[in-house]
């Protein structure tokens with residue numbers, strides 16, 4: 269029986285690569301000519317792709333044309349400087365280029381033998397981030413698919429280190445602030461904790477965990493025979509950019525022999541700024557730190573990073589026998605959740621190798637300064653500003669005279685919707701202390717003063733109809 273060899277159009281690869289390269293270039297160079305939010309409805313977009321996968325392919329050139337005519341115009345302008353929404357960033361070009369090289373080589377970063385050079389690059393990335401967090405050189409790092417995975421892997425390791433298994437597991441308690449990212453609670457459920465075992469500590473000021481409340485709760489739980497397992501502090505809350513008092517939490521964790529995890533998924537890039545470093549003292553005492561290069565380090569999704577002070581606990585949590593894999597000490601699959609793994613560590617390496625830490629540092633610094641400028645402008649326009657912003661999140665609230673609390677709540681969503689539907693800009697709203705706020709997060713390589721001023725115009729013109737009842 270003869271089986272046909274797949275026709276992969278390898279002779280057309282040069283032309284297709286050039287076609288893709290032109291599109292790649294256009295994505296960057298024409299970024300601001302495309303809308304921030306695409307205009308078509310979800311139904312219209314879905315119709316474009318229904319029944320598009322057939323027995324015979326259309327060829328690379330036509331598939332790339334589909335990208336140009338159907339995908340690109342209906343994609344979110346995440347990298348656009350007027351996208352000030354969720355913590356999704358604009359990718360460094362070299363890192364985005366690295367992604368197609370990673371796919372073409374398809375090395376499996378689960379094991380060193382299956383991706384020697386790319387794993388060595390990841391090891392260098394991890395050494396650099398270990399230094400950035402101030403952990404000892406003996407700490408280990410691993411690239412995982414995002415912050416949720418990093419938090420999950422951290423809690424699985426913390427559970428192993430706590431030795432709480434079987435009948436004792438229900439006594440375990442995990443402490444997080446009320447402003448912690450929801451991925452921590454989801455991760456806790458996956459490692460076997462029920463919602464009663466997740467203790468939410470109130471916050472003070474701009475979403476910083478109340479250490480007095482944490483201390484009291486730890487002592488109370490201890491005296492009741494419960495087993496505090498971990499505290500997950502946040503360096504940069506998603507909602508408002510709040511920073512937990514890390515040094516005081518580290519002290520409590522050490523006194524109570526509790527695992528100290530720091531979720532620095534969003535705020536971790538601020539560690540690059542010497543002028544802010546003093547605010548993060550205590551992170552160097554963490555047992556584990558989650559940092560997302562795919563957020564404020566401008567690496568394309570997905571690239572999260574988990575740093576672990578004592579790698580032996582990670583090995584203990586995940587190692588298994590696998591006779592069919594040529595095994596190395598350093599193999600990622602032995603110390604983390606993934607088995608096959610995309611070589612995203614190489615993508616991070618390529619972004620930083622090509623553009624340097626200074627590009628990231630300067631962008632982070634600019635993002636923070638522009639967030640403060642946006643606050644000033646919004647304050648001048650009569651909005652209430654959430655005070656004490658330190659990172660790149662600006663929160664503001666509009667309330668017109670005589671408006672009921674309920675109507676004021678609805679108004680924030682209405683203002684955001686008006687601006688987002690224009691397609692010219694995008695931002696979200698967030699609830700903080702029972703009230704809704706307009707929330708702008710600047711995690712962007714390209715954003716400049718005039719973009720912030722444009723955002724101000726868009727927001728202030730969205731205020732008028734609600735106030736005047738046009």
Ligand SMILES: Cc1ncc(COP(=O)(O)O)c(C=O)c1O
Pocket residue numbers: 355413414415416417419449451502504505506531532533534535560572
């Ligand atoms: C503080 C924090 N932790 C964790 C996450 C989850 O990260 P990911 O979306 O990469 O899973 C986020 C996402 O925004 C975050 O802001």
